[in-house]
Amino acid sequence: MLNNSKWISYKEMQNDRCPVFKKDLCLKGEVKHAILSVSALGCYYATIDGVKVGDFVLAPGYTSSKRSQVQTYDVTDMLKNNSVLEISLSQGWYKGRINWRSNQDNKDVYPSIIAELSVTYKDGTSEAIVTDEGWQVALSKISLADIYDGEIYDANYEESFGPVRVNDYDHSRLVKQQGEKILEQETVLPHKIFTTPKGEVVIDFNQNLTGYPCFKVNAKRGEVVSLSFAEVLDKEGNFYTENYRTAKCNFIYTCKDGENEYKPRHTFYGFRYVKVNSLPEGATPDCVKAIVVHSDIKRTGYLESSSPLLNKLFKNIIWGQKGNFLDVPTDCPQRDERMGWTGDAQVFVKTASYNYDVEKFFEKWLTDLRLDQGKDGYVPSVVPQVWGDDWSGCGWGDASTICPWQIYLTYGNKNILKAQFKSMCGYLNYISKHSTKRYLWTGCDHFADWLGLDAPYGSYKGSSDQDFLASAYYLYSTGLVIKAGRVIGKSVEKYERLYNNILARIRRTYKKYKTQTECVIALHFGIAENKEAVAKQLADMIVENGKRLKTGFLGTPYLLHALSQNGYTDLAYDLLLQENYPSWLYSVKQGATTIWEHWDGINDQGDFWSKDMNSFNHYAYGSVADWVYGVACGINTVEEKPGFEEVVIAPKPSDKLSYLSAKIETRKGAVSSAWFKEGDSFRYEITTPTKATIIIGDKTYYVDKGSYVF
Numbered sequence: 063m064l065n066n067s068k069w070i071s072y073k074e075m076q077n078d079r080c081p082v083f084k085k086d087l088c089l090k091g092e093v094k095h096a097i098l099s100v101s102a103l104g105c106y107y108a109t110i111d112g113v114k115v116g117d118f119v120l121a122p123g124y125t126s127s128k129r130s131q132v133q134t135y136d137v138t139d140m141l142k143n144n145s146v147l148e149i150s151l152s153q154g155w156y157k158g159r160i161n162w163r164s165n166q167d168n169k170d171v172y173p174s175i176i177a178e179l180s181v182t183y184k185d186g187t188s189e190a191i192v193t194d195e196g197w198q199v200a201l202s203k204i205s206l207a208d209i210y211d212g213e214i215y216d217a218n219y220e221e222s223f224g225p226v227r228v229n230d231y232d233h234s235r236l237v238k239q240q241g242e243k244i245l246e247q248e249t250v251l252p253h254k255i256f257t258t259p260k261g262e263v264v265i266d267f268n269q270n271l272t273g274y275p276c277f278k279v280n281a282k283r284g285e286v287v288s289l290s291f292a293e294v295l296d297k298e299g300n301f302y303t304e305n306y307r308t309a310k311c312n313f314i315y316t317c318k319d320g321e322n323e324y325k326p327r328h329t330f331y332g333f334r335y336v337k338v339n340s341l342p343e344g345a346t347p348d349c350v351k352a353i354v355v356h357s358d359i360k361r362t363g364y365l366e367s368s369s370p371l372l373n374k375l376f377k378n379i380i381w382g383q384k385g386n387f388l389d390v391p392t393d394c395p396q397r398d399e400r401m402g403w404t405g406d407a408q409v410f411v412k413t414a415s416y417n418y419d420v421e422k423f424f425e426k427w428l429t430d431l432r433l434d435q436g437k438d439g440y441v442p443s444v445v446p447q448v449w450g451d452d453w454s455g456c457g458w459g460d461a462s463t464i465c466p467w468q469i470y471l472t473y474g475n476k477n478i479l480k481a482q483f484k485s486m487c488g489y490l491n492y493i494s495k496h497s498t499k500r501y502l503w504t505g506c507d508h509f510a511d512w513l514g515l516d517a518p519y520g521s522y523k524g525s526s527d528q529d530f531l532a533s534a535y536y537l538y539s540t541g542l543v544i545k546a547g548r549v550i551g552k553s554v555e556k557y558e559r560l561y562n563n564i565l566a567r568i569r570r571t572y573k574k575y576k577t578q579t580e581c582v583i584a585l586h587f588g589i590a591e592n593k594e595a596v597a598k599q600l601a602d603m604i605v606e607n608g609k610r611l612k613t614g615f616l617g618t619p620y621l622l623h624a625l626s627q628n629g630y631t632d633l634a635y636d637l638l639l640q641e642n643y644p645s646w647l648y649s650v651k652q653g654a655t656t657i658w659e660h661w662d663g664i665n666d667q668g669d670f671w672s673k674d675m676n677s678f679n680h681y682a683y684g685s686v687a688d689w690v691y692g693v694a695c696g697i698n699t700v701e702e703k704p705g706f707e708e709v710v711i712a713p714k715p716s717d718k719l720s721y722l723s724a725k726i727e728t729r730k731g732a733v734s735s736a737w738f739k740e741g742d743s744f745r746y747e748i749t750t751p752t753k754a755t756i757i758i759g760d761k762t763y764y765v766d767k768g769s770y771v772f
């Protein structure tokens with residue numbers, strides 16, 4: 063791709079100030095058709111005669127450092143004979159502060175762009191204008207641009223152009239745009255503007271979101287628009303940014319004389335509140351708006367209930383997904399992480415795939431996973447691997463098996479299994495090589511039940527036995543490899559033997575479970591031999607804890623499932639509807655507009671959890687929605703007929719709500735399931751786009767597509 067174009071960069075290794083590349087186009091005639099193709103090592107922002115090319119935000123996107131996506135834009139209507147093409151470049155995801163690995167491994171690689179403008183003239187001739195020595199470069203008006211640190215722009219800075227540096231970097235890293243485009247999705251207006259007790263002027267957008275501000279003001283040269291960002295206010299009502307850790311999240315714009323309109327081009331922020339540090343004289347804070355940015359995924363799932371608090375939780379889950387689906391599924395969008403944490407992604411993938419159409423999104427991300435997977439099969443903790451050593455932790459590495467399998471179930475996509483199968487097997491291989499005991503996964507370090515509330519003092523890890531959890535995930539992933547292998551016609555006897563051996567050894571080794579999460583995993587992964595006893599143990603622990611959970615990242619996603627699969631649906635509802643700490647609705651009652659990283663991000667007294675690890679936009683615990691879709695409303699895919707080619711609908715209502723409804727717009731059409739409490743019984747309204755098995759209480763109905771009331 064772009065075979066005749068050269069990688070070009072600024073003459074020196076780029077520091078904070080972004081270079082801008084320029085080409086005077088001098089076109090030879092009337093243009094019939096013109097396509098601009100661009101990619102970069104870093105993030106680029108292309109303009110023709112000052113107008114942005116295309117709508118892609120933060121192109122070329124967030125990929126494995128081993129590849130760069132190429133975007134193509136039809137620019138026919140933008141061109142004049144003497145048009146000027148300019149492309150500014152920041153270090154972006156490839157070389158910015160976020161990419162610790164690339165900064166080690168690619169120290170000597172210059173942030174660069176590569177492009178081709180291919181023009182067909184009306185007289186039938188054509189030409190290709192490619193990046194090469196004929197381009198010019200200057201340091202631009204952007205004196206700082208970084209994913210974590212924000213953007214600083216001086217409209218008065220004079221650019222002085224000179225020759226580019228040509229680099230002989232490989233073209234083989236260039237690939238077609240694979241993921242969804244990252245786009246501006248909506249604009250949010252200030253909800254409230256107020257002065258804090260400290261005397262700071264703050265805009266409340268009423269929604270924790272991911273994106274950037276924009277403004278339009280009249281100003282005198284040298285006047286400054288300076289904004290800061292925060293997710294929450296502290297208990298005194300002051301602006302609080304400590305949980306952003308080292309992410310500086312600057313936004314400073316120095317105005318020219320006259321009208322100034324701007325939005326950052328090379329960064330994004332996670333925020334609900336914007337502090338106005340300065341504005342030009344006469345401008346008012348309401349000139350600032352917030353633009354929401356995320357991958358262009360289509361909304362497909364809807365949940366609604368009779369409980370306003372629960373509805374707010376459903377909304378927060380959606381906003382959590384919007385805020386963290388920016389080319390890769392990130393842990394959070396605000397502090398100095400914003401990485402594709404594999405554990406978080408696997409925990410949430412099912413909910414994600416019901417809420418939105420994420421097939422293409424995950425195909426792209428799993429390609430990155432494959433590319434960054436180690437030779438020995440380890441799956442990095444974050445994909446793209448911008449950080450971390452060469453090892454896998456249980457529940458995190460398992461994103462390599464759980465995500466493809468879920469995408470297969472939701473969309474019926476066999477290709478994703480074909481593409482990922484080797485990676486899935488590679489991961490199992492890694493485990494077997496690194497475990498100290500055969501057929502278990504022992505002796506390694508893990509994130510384990512991350513943020514479990516039974517963590518020993520000072521630790522992030524819940525107190526569940528990490529060798530047990532790791533061995534259980536080893537079993538579970540082996541099971542998924544078997545299922546995936548069968549679907550795509552691979553021989554899986556070896557894995558069937560492995561599965562039986564792991565199961566037998568786990569059962570021999572771990573006979574007792576001591577935490578909520580251990581019970582949940584033992585039940586959900588089919589390890590517990592005496593299910594009834596383990597389910598009772600789990601239920602008792604929850605009841606003794608005031609009908610409250612203690613689970614972290616690994617126990618929480620399966621907690622309600624483990625209960626409802628074993629006769630404790632009522633208790634599962636108690637947990638879902640619990641309003642006291644720790645619970646889903648606790649954060650809602652505290653005013654959350656997204657899902658928190660910690661059950662106690664803000665405690666009852668209004669104090670924060672440690673600033674070291676306290677994101678207010680972490681989608682992982684939003685995975686509870688998959689229980690609402692799949693159990694409470696009962697909409698399920700069928701393994702043998704994936705992609706909703708057939709569906710099983712088995713709602714489990716509760717008299718704790720007067721109604722609950724779920725709808726998923728599948729590839730086969732909309733499937734929906736709602737129930738309404740009517741006196742002592744329930745009325746069910748079910749629509750299926752395909753053949754369905756409907757299970758209501760102890761009755762089973764086999765129906766064709768249509769709408770049914772029971």
Ligand code: BGC
Pocket residue numbers: 393394399403405406509512675680
């Ligand atoms: C991230 C998590 C991640 C975890 C690993 C955190 O810093 O934000 O969501 O999964 O580290 O344990």
